[in-house]
Amino acid sequence: FLAVRGDLGRLKTARPGIQLSRGVLLLSSTFFYFSSLTVLPLAEAAAIGFVMPLFVGLLAIPMLGERLDLSRTVAIFVGMAGALLIVRPGSAVFTPYALLPVGMAFTNALYQILTRKVAGVEHPLTSLVWGAIVGAVLMSLAAPFYWVTPQQPEHWTLLLVMGIFASVGHYLLIKSYEYASATLLAPFTYTAMVWAVLLGYLVFGNFPDAWSLTGMAVIVGSGLFLAGRHRLAVRRGT
16 A cells, blocks of 8 residues: 555654564554454453443543543443443453453553554554554464465455455554544544444344443443543643
């Protein structure tokens, strides 16, 4: 893509250490999450993973110097409660395997913090391609031992679509950090549960129940409240 654009200069980075760390963290987060899906149901794994915004909010204080007042802290917890309303994980999920999505959440939070650090310094395409290069190199070393060639043409198509959507999603995430703080953006991660429920209905015909709809409303309300509080804090200079 960069070659077609005549933009290979984007491969040059002024922050190689941070970019390498971002790539390793992104790969680790993906590995933890995919591993959790082999031992946990999707809903439970996703629900546990939604502690990620809490990690972002806490890590942003020492690593980015951001402030997190009481109202915004409450908004983060309320948003997580909304996600739990949607999936309603049972007590059986709290096993040692639950540490896998927790690991995903922690490494993903660190990845987002470092992405914020290079936002505005590096071009979004530079950050995007470095994350891809690090993951591709490291996983290529492991591929000979674990690779299973897809047997169906539609599987290749799905893998291609996953790659495209993942690239676009990460680009938008990187770009968003040029305009907003980590603590403001983190709670909007909860909207992933909203999209999961909606796509489940559109693709698989699973209509959300009353609890799910309530959780979606809580998530949206939490995000809007947090955005409003952040804008007010910026106006007051706090």
